[in-house]
Amino acid sequence: MHYLSKSVTRPFLAALALASVSMVAVHAEDAKPALANSLNTDDKSxxxxxxLLKKDAAVKVEEGKYFDAEGHPTFHITDAGKKFDWYTYSGYRRYHAECHVCHGPDGMGSTYAPALKDSLKHLSYEEFIGILAxxxxxxxxxxxxxxxAFGDNKNVMCYSDDLYVYLKARASGAMGRVRPGDKEDKPEAAKKAEKECMGG
Ligand code: HEC
Structure with a gap:
């Protein structure tokens, strides 16, 4: 568990305790639906x-990472919705590498798995990390x-906050179905945390 960043360790451990009792761990490769899903393209929500925009608003920034009033990581989108903080950008990329096969592009959902742009309207940070792990x-x-269960997948768990803030940005409507272009530079803190987490 040395690869977990400090901020995920506690909820992650709690999730593991839960997972061992009541949940079924399946490897992503085994569970991928064989056929392309019919995708939900209705983005009204x-x-x-x-x-939500008020609740998720960034009130603090630490080394390029933004936090809301409850102290949970959050997005920070500026320049009239065109410039993204590093973590939201990174979350977008990770989502489209690890989650979109089931949950659909841009968190829109599919016939197989729910639209995370809706789920993240009500899931708490702790619940999200718990389900992910x-x-x-x-x-x-x-x-x-x-x-x-992605608890042992570093390509997911090392970026759990990134995934969370990206999906929060989608859920609040701060970010539409766009591919982020302009972004803040990758913070030194993100480079360091990534290296420690990935064990390299
Ligand atoms: C193999 C397909 C698959 C992959 C890959 C996958 N998921 Fe899921 N996910 C599901 C299914 C199916 C559910 C619904 C489970 C249920 O509620 O019974 C779900 C549920 C969830 C939920 C709970 C949603 C809710 O409304 O309660 C979250 C959060 C979630 N997934 C996040 C992710 C993230 C983030 C990734 C990428 C790291 C990911 N998932 C990758 C299939 C997948």
Missing amino acids: AEPDDK GGKQDVSSSDQKVMP
Whole structure:
């Protein structure tokens, strides 16, 4: 567990404890749906949600990483929605490497997995990290849809905050279905944390 950054270690451990009791760990490779999903392209809910935008607003920045009033990581988009903080940009990239096969491009959802641009309207930071690490399975459903546990996947867990802030930006409507172009430079702190987390 040496690869976890300090900010994820505690919720991550709590999630692991939960995971070992009630959740089913599946490797992403095994669970990928064989066919392309029919994608949800309706992005009406990406309209800016003033309440969420206020709640998620960055009130503090530490070495290029932004935090909301509750002390959770958050996005920081400037220049009339065109310039992205490093973590939101990084989260966009990681999402489209690790999550979009099931959850659809831009967090829009698919027939296989829910639209995370909607889920992140109500999921807390701790719940998000817990599900990411421990997975989730809808036991009431007969069609065996499984969210894999990524707890041992560094390509996901080392970037859990990045994924969280990107999906928060989508959920609040701060970010539409766009590919981030202009971005803040990668902070030294991000380089250091990445190196420590990836164990290199
Ligand atoms: C193999 C397909 C698959 C992959 C890959 C995948 N997920 Fe999931 N995910 C699911 C399914 C299916 C569910 C719904 C599980 C349930 O509720 O029963 C889900 C649920 C979730 C939830 C809970 C949503 C809610 O409304 O409760 C979150 C958060 C989540 N996934 C995040 C991610 C992130 C972030 C990634 C990329 C690192 C990812 N998932 C990759 C299939 C996947």
